[in-house]
Amino acid sequence: MPSSAESPAAVEFVDQERLSWLALALTPGLGPRRVLRAIREVGSAEDILHLPLTGLEALQFPVQAVQFIADGKALDAANTEIEALIKSGANFLAYNDPDYPERLREIFDAPALLWIRGDAKLLAKSSIAVVGTRHPTPYGSGMSEMLSRDLAARGMVILSGMARGVDTAAHKGALAAKGKTVAVWGTGIDVIYPKENKSLAEQILASGGAIVSEMPTGTFPAPQNFPKRNRIISGMSVGVLVVEAGEHSGTRVTARCALEQNRDVFAVPGNVTTKNAWGPNTLIKQGAKLVATWEDVWEELPSQVRLEIEAEWEFASKAQPAASLFEEAPLPPAETRVMSALRHDEALQLDEIMEKLEPELSSSEVFTALFELELAGRIKQLPGKNYVKSF
Numbered sequence: 093m094p095s096s097a098e099s100p101a102a103v104e105f106v107d108q109e110r111l112s113w114l115a116l117a118l119t120p121g122l123g124p125r126r127v128l129r130a131i132r133e134v135g136s137a138e139d140i141l142h143l144p145l146t147g148l149e150a151l152q153f154p155v156q157a158v159q160f161i162a163d164g165k166a167l168d169a170a171n172t173e174i175e176a177l178i179k180s181g182a183n184f185l186a187y188n189d190p191d192y193p194e195r196l197r198e199i200f201d202a203p204a205l206l207w208i209r210g211d212a213k214l215l216a217k218s219s220i221a222v223v224g225t226r227h228p229t230p231y232g233s234g235m236s237e238m239l240s241r242d243l244a245a246r247g248m249v250i251l252s253g254m255a256r257g258v259d260t261a262a263h264k265g266a267l268a269a270k271g272k273t274v275a276v277w278g279t280g281i282d283v284i285y286p287k288e289n290k291s292l293a294e295q296i297l298a299s300g301g302a303i304v305s306e307m308p309t310g311t312f313p314a315p316q317n318f319p320k321r322n323r324i325i326s327g328m329s330v331g332v333l334v335v336e337a338g339e340h341s342g343t344r345v346t347a348r349c350a351l352e353q354n355r356d357v358f359a360v361p362g363n364v365t366t367k368n369a370w371g372p373n374t375l376i377k378q379g380a381k382l383v384a385t386w387e388d389v390w391e392e393l394p395s396q397v398r399l400e401i402e403a404e405w406e407f408a409s410k411a412q413p414a415a416s417l418f419e420e421a422p423l424p425p426a427e428t429r430v431m432s433a434l435r436h437d438e439a440l441q442l443d444e445i446m447e448k449l450e451p452e453l454s455s456s457e458v459f460t461a462l463f464e465l466e467l468a469g470r471i472k473q474l475p476g477k478n479y480v481k482s483f
Contacts, residue, residue: 112137113186115170117205118308119161121154127204128187137186141167176309180282182209191215199327199353203306206324207281210302214272218397219249220358220389221325222265223346224258224335225368232258232336232368235360237265239333242386244271247401251276251329253321254289254296254303258335263292266301273301276325278318280311322346323353330397331356333383337371347375356392358383387475405472405482426453430461431481434471439478 116127116137130151134140140151141161148158160166177183185192185206193215196202208215222240224232240250240262250266252259254275266273273296279285281303284293293303306324307317322345326332332350334357337343350357357380362369376382381392390398423431433448434440440448446458453461462479465471472482 109136109138110184110186110189111167111170111174112141113188113205114173114184115141115161115166118169118173119157119166121157121160123201124204124306125201126153128202173308176282177207180209180309182207182281182309183212184208185212185215193328195329196324196327199323201323202327203324205306207305207307207309208302209281210274210297211272211300212302214249214274214300214302215304215328217249217272218247218393218401219251219274219329221251221329221332221346221350222258222262222335223252223322223325223332223337223343224371225337225341225343226255226257226259227368228257228261228336229366229368232360232362233261236261236335237268239335239360239383239386239389240265240273241269241271243389244273245269246386246390247271247404249274251325253278253318253325254292255318256286256289260289260292262335263296267295267299270299272299274328275301275303276321276328277303277305278307278321279305279313280307280309281305282309283312285313318342319345323349326350326355327353329355330393331358331389333358333360333389334372334375334380335360336362336368338367339370341371343371347371347380356381358389358392360384391475424461424464426457426461427465429453430458430465431470434479434481436481439474439480442477442479445479 116122130140131137133151145158145162148161185208187197187202187204191212192206220243222236224236228236236258244250244266250262250271250273252262252275254260254263254277263273263275275293275296277285284290296303304324306321311317319342322342326346326349332346332355334343334347347357357375359372359375359380360383361376362372364373381388383389429449429452430445433445446455449458462471466473470482471479473479
């Protein structure tokens, strides 16, 4: 990630083609679909900037855009934007960059450009979007944080919009699990909104997460920006989890985008007497997957996604012992007995473990041992309360 201390190096990696993508993205009157169509037609962004007026008009660009490019203002704007990016320690991804998220490329109106702070490679990882009202009940905040924490602890990236309420709780849940989280903003990458989440934004970046926007630096919050950014939240995700949302909530836009983009939609059921339950309960009636625990999401994930994440579990468990030069401390008797009942290659369901150990250990001793072993990374809990040895 570029920083002000690395200004010269930051400018060097912006070749003329990438600079031209930036110039087109900053041209008034050109939306992402028009930019992408023109580049496909002409062959490169740089070639578009060198077209004569007649060539630009042939691309069916608005008069305002044609004049902006022909007068050299587009390229000037791009150079000014590069300076702002360096100053704010940010970067950008063009649609044709290798790190541009593949899932986002699939959607109908993918952004031509993404402004980003943090780890760009994180955008390609399997993620779940957690969204909901800005005014949740304690139940809604708690469920958002708990589910995000549990999913992040198992390797999923948590996506949200860093708005007040459910979004903030989702990011905090991921951070509590020492997992990764990505915030998609409806403002410029240098304009924190809401302001009280400044500390949260810093934590996201410090933990190896990322902040993303399709808005140029300096873009202040405007109502029309937030529905637009919702298609990015759903587009980058494997699925969208709705926690609480009223009848006229903006969360409905994200859920609709998810359905249009062929993403899974999950919803946490709510108390029918509260207005925030209308959104998720209606989605469940319409076919969204009902979610009470992380397992309800996990079991619905595509097989390939689960395999990718579980492969990272294996890598982490194999890497763990090599990090220590000392022998591990012996386990307490209850944990030793539970470990002896488990296997590496076959999962055992909780009831089976209890039945096996019934003569020797009480149920509370088994629960405590399983909790401690999972916390230590010696065992893994799989969906359905099944357990296997980690190594």
